[in-house]
Amino acid sequence: MIKVGVVGATGYAGAELVRLLAGHPKVELSVLTSQTYAGKNMWEVFPHLYGMVDKTLEEFNLSDLVSRCDVIFTALPHGHAMPVGHEVMRRGRRLIDLGADFRLKDVDVYQSWYKTEHTASVLVASAVYGLPELNRAEIRGSVIVGNPGCYPTSAILGLAPLLTNKLIDTETIIIDSKSGVSGAGRGLSLKTHFSETTENFQAYGVATHRHTPEIEQELSELAGMPVTVNFTPHLTPMVRGILSTMYGKLTAELNTEELTDFYRQFYKGERFVRVLPAGMYPSTKAVAGSNHCDLSVTVDPRTGRVIVLSAIDNLMKGAAGQAVQNLNVMLGLPEDTGLDFAGMYP
Amino acid sequence: MIKVGVVGATGYAGAELVRLLAGHPKVELSVLTSQTYAGKNMWEVFPHLYGMVDKTLEEFNLSDLVSRCDVIFTALPHGHAMPVGHEVMRRGRRLIDLGADFRLKDVDVYQSWYKTEHTASVLVASAVYGLPELNRAEIRGSVIVGNPGCYPTSAILGLAPLLTNKLIDTETIIIDSKSGVSGAGRGLSLKTHFSETTENFQAYGVATHRHTPEIEQELSELAGMPVTVNFTPHLTPMVRGILSTMYGKLTAELNTEELTDFYRQFYKGERFVRVLPAGMYPSTKAVAGSNHCDLSVTVDPRTGRVIVLSAIDNLMKGAAGQAVQNLNVMLGLPEDTGLDFAGMYP
Amino acid sequence: MIKVGVVGATGYAGAELVRLLAGHPKVELSVLTSQTYAGKNMWEVFPHLYGMVDKTLEEFNLSDLVSRCDVIFTALPHGHAMPVGHEVMRRGRRLIDLGADFRLKDVDVYQSWYKTEHTASVLVASAVYGLPELNRAEIRGSVIVGNPGCYPTSAILGLAPLLTNKLIDTETIIIDSKSGVSGAGRGLSLKTHFSETTENFQAYGVATHRHTPEIEQELSELAGMPVTVNFTPHLTPMVRGILSTMYGKLTAELNTEELTDFYRQFYKGERFVRVLPAGMYPSTKAVAGSNHCDLSVTVDPRTGRVIVLSAIDNLMKGAAGQAVQNLNVMLGLPEDTGLDFAGMYP
Amino acid sequence: MIKVGVVGATGYAGAELVRLLAGHPKVELSVLTSQTYAGKNMWEVFPHLYGMVDKTLEEFNLSDLVSRCDVIFTALPHGHAMPVGHEVMRRGRRLIDLGADFRLKDVDVYQSWYKTEHTASVLVASAVYGLPELNRAEIRGSVIVGNPGCYPTSAILGLAPLLTNKLIDTETIIIDSKSGVSGAGRGLSLKTHFSETTENFQAYGVATHRHTPEIEQELSELAGMPVTVNFTPHLTPMVRGILSTMYGKLTAELNTEELTDFYRQFYKGERFVRVLPAGMYPSTKAVAGSNHCDLSVTVDPRTGRVIVLSAIDNLMKGAAGQAVQNLNVMLGLPEDTGLDFAGMYP
Structure with a gap:
């Protein structure tokens, strides 16, 4: 089983990711972090998961996180995934960032639109824009995937x-x-x-x-x-x-x-x-x-x-679903593993 | 008091018109017609009007309608206002059509997009496109107004x-x-x-x-x-x-x-x-x-x-409200008579 | 014209009150207060009122407020209307409180359910529960009306x-x-x-x-x-x-x-x-x-x-509409002054 | 694989059942019927199933239906499941009725509330009220299950x-x-x-x-x-x-x-x-x-x-989900087979 962590598990994209990963046959939810709700159980924050996901939310601790996970998902506002990127690279893990830090190839463009300094510009060149339909081959071998915006x-x-x-x-x-x-x-x-x-x-x-x-x-x-x-x-x-x-x-x-x-x-x-x-x-x-x-x-x-x-x-193809699809590509799994269902209608 | 009739009073535009006209200080609701609900009282069909509008819905009878009204509003699907236009013209009344019959100046264009024969093409030239902000002067003297689409x-x-x-x-x-x-x-x-x-x-x-x-x-x-x-x-x-x-x-x-x-x-x-x-x-x-x-x-x-x-x-500026505004222009009343209120928020 | 003030004009009940009072033929909006938005114009906070209500929101100043108003509406959480009650009584003005401070006759019950000290218990006996259909006569002669909860x-x-x-x-x-x-x-x-x-x-x-x-x-x-x-x-x-x-x-x-x-x-x-x-x-x-x-x-x-x-x-019969109805009763006006309209449907 | 049929596949309960059964590892969708849409593919009527369920909707033909299915679900208004009950009993198949025909034990009560003659009263005694939490044992051995109302x-x-x-x-x-x-x-x-x-x-x-x-x-x-x-x-x-x-x-x-x-x-x-x-x-x-x-x-x-x-x-525990749960009980499968997921939030 692949050990995965979700940083920012109590935002909507993070919680959707938890729901998908909990049903994914090849992964194990290793770490869930939440700044606001650390110490609570995930189901106390998201009642649909009561009886389905029994896991305490933790404070974000970068070193501990990376040591306990093979793949890390960051579901945070822009600016927060950069240090994770550095650590993941150093320790040979992998990162799928649902935020904006690894999507733009031109760091100046990033800094101009996001009004934030980019502190991991050295990683940007090797990060892959995670749209599998267009970049499948690159995603497969990548260490850092910038999961596209919705x-x-x-x-x-x-x-x-x-x-x-x-x-x-x-x-x-x-x-x-x-x-x-x-x-x-x-x-x-x-x-x-x-x-x-x-x-x-x-x-x-x-x-x-x-x-x-x-x-x-x-x-x-x-x-x-x-x-x-x-x-x-x-x-x-x-x-x-x-x-x-x-x-x-x-x-x-x-x-x-x-x-x-x-x-x-x-x-x-x-x-x-x-x-x-x-x-x-x-x-x-x-x-x-x-x-x-x-x-x-x-x-x-x-x-x-x-x-x-x-x-x-x-929240699915525009965030968490695509992140799981990217995970599957990275791991060489069938691309719809854990995603093989129709939507809910009506 | 100006006597008005609403043909098609139980559609949404028609009902909104009834609500506005019931609160208009210069008009009297003379005739309300409804194909589906003739014989019922207006409030049996629209419960918000219970105690506010006490008026029986009638079958559409062109000659009777025109004889009892100074101004007629047609709030029907396209094709139904043409005979009303003819009769209004003949008897010296006025018509504000909330449908599409008197909006297009080119009868061929009408027939091509609406797949319906235009049987009142002789009236089209004198009908005015009822957007008061752009055509105020023409509306004032008009007999037939084509109330714009939403x-x-x-x-x-x-x-x-x-x-x-x-x-x-x-x-x-x-x-x-x-x-x-x-x-x-x-x-x-x-x-x-x-x-x-x-x-x-x-x-x-x-x-x-x-x-x-x-x-x-x-x-x-x-x-x-x-x-x-x-x-x-x-x-x-x-x-x-x-x-x-x-x-x-x-x-x-x-x-x-x-x-x-x-x-x-x-x-x-x-x-x-x-x-x-x-x-x-x-x-x-x-x-x-x-x-x-x-x-x-x-x-x-x-x-x-x-x-x-x-x-x-x-339903307001896109239909009934604009129709009342056109009525006010036609009658030389202040343009916001019966329309002088803010919207509902939230 | 009766001069009225609304304390807490930018909550939903307050804003609805402003909308109703702006269309009321016998009153003049004299003071609008807002803790959060003081200094802004009312329409900057509630865009439906743009072009309809042009009035700057003020900080709450009790003495100034009472001197500029004949009738004051308080649309605030419980606990805030008590000092207004004292001042209104002292200066011979009138108060309609949309909060809970003057609804309960038993101060102990108030303190037990609201966990707040009641600092105007001396006024409670003469305050009237403002449900006009049941207490019309008492409202007419009252100084303080506790507007009922929704x-x-x-x-x-x-x-x-x-x-x-x-x-x-x-x-x-x-x-x-x-x-x-x-x-x-x-x-x-x-x-x-x-x-x-x-x-x-x-x-x-x-x-x-x-x-x-x-x-x-x-x-x-x-x-x-x-x-x-x-x-x-x-x-x-x-x-x-x-x-x-x-x-x-x-x-x-x-x-x-x-x-x-x-x-x-x-x-x-x-x-x-x-x-x-x-x-x-x-x-x-x-x-x-x-x-x-x-x-x-x-x-x-x-x-x-x-x-x-x-x-x-x-927000209407459950708050602002009833408050205006109470105002009309207090002033001896027809009870539907400024309230004489059907609802919006659909 | 168990062959299942859904009668009334294009109502909401029927379509939800199709979605669930399509993802159920032990069943095969054998027949889908629809009075309104016979001849169309299921995904033409329910676009969320495009690419997921490729099956033509059929007219209802009782004899053919029963011959092609091991278990039949009827998702129709009351009155329509009775003949299916007779045929299922005769041919040794099983029926889960999402309608009301097999819920009430007292046929007179049925006829009084539903204003319909009950033409399968002989089957009522052996039919089981399909609430697994209360009637699990009876459901296991039953031929006809009356799936509870929502x-x-x-x-x-x-x-x-x-x-x-x-x-x-x-x-x-x-x-x-x-x-x-x-x-x-x-x-x-x-x-x-x-x-x-x-x-x-x-x-x-x-x-x-x-x-x-x-x-x-x-x-x-x-x-x-x-x-x-x-x-x-x-x-x-x-x-x-x-x-x-x-x-x-x-x-x-x-x-x-x-x-x-x-x-x-x-x-x-x-x-x-x-x-x-x-x-x-x-x-x-x-x-x-x-x-x-x-x-x-x-x-x-x-x-x-x-x-x-x-x-x-x-549509789930109140209809299609419970029907699948009943199916699992009948077949001796783990009760959450095909139902093992959290809901969608938000």
């Missing part, structure tokens, strides 16, 4: 076939994303206060959201040239799910059926990407609780634009 | 200042709209079944929604040249509200503050359009239950695009 | 006809109440965090909620003998509304129709209590946004029990 | 320890239940129309709901004497979950801790019943997506009543 996962999977094949004018890309409230985490704020949030729909971080450079980095890589996009996130009155609606000018004359076929070819054999038949559209409910990313493409002949729709569960 | 109201008010002043490249406009479920009406369908809709977010009518030609007609009029757009509506798990997020390339170098000032000038004196101070963004909760349209503009210097956000309550 | 309002109005007429066995009363989340206020907590609250239903304060003694005091008064009840509040995933389901053994043989008629007689002429026709049941949506209390009674011949259902909007 | 499951598990041990006055029992909307099924109605249901809370079937005799039958069996109750169901604006709040007079002096201990003893070793530690209360979110039933007991010394709270997921 919005970037939905956007990059939706646009990859177009960019890889130069089917879209890279100067025309608009990404309009809508997320459930769990994406904002378990920390308290008026923005996530029930009475303010339910029956409400609003944009935030307009033209300034930190997932923008992450999306641009990966799209540029796929396109082989710099790509700049407009990305607008919105808060939707639901718990789970992201739907990204993406627009761009096509560079080739293709109709909806042809482009759908092309997407199905591109993602052939991928267990978690479902390119829907023409006429079906993604919805967040169809992926909630699963590790799926559902995609559709529609060509508008009136404007020459393609509209790509991409749906994920932000 | 999505078009949010989109047109959001883009009008840019198009009127040629500040936006008309080939780059994207309108990504999110609506509450009440916009789909009171008719039953899986799409509006609670368990399918709550905790769900999805697009529909991708590249084919019937509000597209209506938006394009008005934007083209404002721009003085043909405008084609991509418009994507989405269903949001809430009852009321539309937020439209709109994108386009600016043709002038303006920053957010300058453009905000320009919008404030453009809508100066408008009672129902609130251009928010820079840093505040529209949200559907801030307008729910009111006739307001809240706007913000953000310039993204990285891409040269403007992001316009526009929020309305789809 | 749960007690729904429960007492629902049970009053039975207790006043000894139709119910007072030892068998169960009150099972379900509230929207706005009842928990605008303060942040995990209990009101969107992702924890939506798609969730739970009880709280089982057998210990502070509204219990308030309910028992008023029911005992109506019954002319001590009444003890079981009261269980629940948190419901919605913003506004309380539905109380109440059970008790009937002491007389009455059927549903007879008891319904009896309730209609009891509340005859009451503007805000709607006893529904047999076969219609209250729902929170039918009263949301209005000052109504909707009631139904059902007799179960199998068990000899009556089931009373009572629905209110907790 | 409300009865929550109520009976909550009250069983009290009744079995005569700790409650059987004339004082009140069951106040609150259900998510999925309990009303996938059929369309205004009651389940999103805009009518969200932000709404209401009672229904007051004193007349058909689960009453089922609850009374089982409670009477446990008590060894006739038990009559008041049962009131309510519709809650959420998809999944039932919380039942139950009240009764205790016949012994016990405090909360003692009674909690007693419950823990009573349910010792039960995999799916979680008696929560004193101070923790059940919530529907803590059980959503799992087969758990969470219980708490609180003694109110002021009134001598116990308040029992019981939470389940109505």
